[in-house]
Amino acid sequence: MKGRYDIYRQRPGETRGSRQTFEIETPAGATLLEIFHAIQADVDPSFAYRYSCRGAICGSCAVRINGVAGLACKTQALPLAEKGVVVVDPLTNLPTIKDLVADFTAFWEAYDKVRPHLERQHEQHDDRLTWRDKLSAKHLDQLSRAVDCIKCAACLSDCPKRKLMPEYIGPQACVQLYKFYFDPRDAAHDFRVAEAAAPGGAVACDSYTNCVKVCPKDVRPLRAINFIKQDLASRSK
Numbered sequence: 001m002k003g004r005y006d007i008y009r010q011r012p013g014e015t016r017g018s019r020q021t022f023e024i025e026t027p028a029g030a031t032l033l034e035i036f037h038a039i040q041a042d043v044d045p046s047f048a049y050r051y052s053c054r055g056a057i058c059g060s061c062a063v064r065i066n067g068v069a070g071l072a073c074k075t076q077a078l079p080l081a082e083k084g085v086v087v088v089d090p091l092t093n094l095p096t097i098k099d100l101v102a103d104f105t106a107f108w109e110a111y112d113k114v115r116p117h118l119e120r121q122h123e124q125h126d127d128r129l130t131w132r133d134k135l136s137a138k139h140l141d142q143l144s145r146a147v148d149c150i151k152c153a154a155c156l157s158d159c160p161k162r163k164l165m166p167e168y169i170g171p172q173a174c175v176q177l178y179k180f181y182f183d184p185r186d187a188a189h190d191f192r193v194a195e196a197a198a199p200g201g202a203v204a205c206d207s208y209t210n211c212v213k214v215c216p217k218d219v220r221p222l223r224a225i226n227f228i229k230q231d232l233a234s235r236s237k
């Protein structure tokens with residue numbers, strides 16, 4: 001069947017975009033990313049979108065599909081097209097560069113702000129193999145989810161708190177903060193506590209849960225945020 005795709009278009013330098021509908025042959029098994037390829041190859045070579053791996057690994061192809069952020073390369077087009085017009089927009093909470101391409105500058109600024117790497121004052125050879133033993137099962141489980149984050153920004157895009165409060169670092173940066181917050185080897189713990197408790201830190205999260213719903217890798221950012229919040233609350237007792 002021919003699917004109908006209502007896609008947001010915006011040229012560089014424009015502050016407001018428009019919409020364009022494409023009718024594209026949609027075979028079973030085609031991903032939404034393949035529909036984008038067909039539009040660019042057969043209808044409009046100026047159509048801009050981002051992708052790299054085509055296998056839900058690089059995080060480049062995140063867009064909003066019928067109002068919800070997701071990976072175009074992981075989304076089957078036919079089941080959506082059979083239900084009606086498929087509406088595709090760029091990620092929100094980030095500026096648009098062109099068509100479906102979002103500007104990730106603010107996303108990476110939040111990422112850098114939390115210093116997402118282990119900081120050690122000196123080599124601690126004795127705990128190189130045993131540090132995991134100091135973490136509880138729930139933190140080991142959440143840590144394994146956190147490292148699966150592919151930085152697609154779906155969570156940031158659909159976070160209502162980020163829309164209300166642009167200085168909030170957002171779910172992804174909170175996950176990066178979490179990765180080392182409970183790490184017994186980390187020498188920057190005081191920095192991480194201060195960053196979490198700052199007005200735009202993890203404490204700003206209002207538990208909307210959108211981040212959990214849209215994450216394509218089941219990272220569960222809200223769970224990481226809640227672990228941090230629980231620790232902050234225990235300090236204030």
Ligand code: FES
Pocket residue numbers: 050051052053054055056057058059060061062071072073074
């Ligand atoms: S193209 Fe890499 S995640 Fe979709």
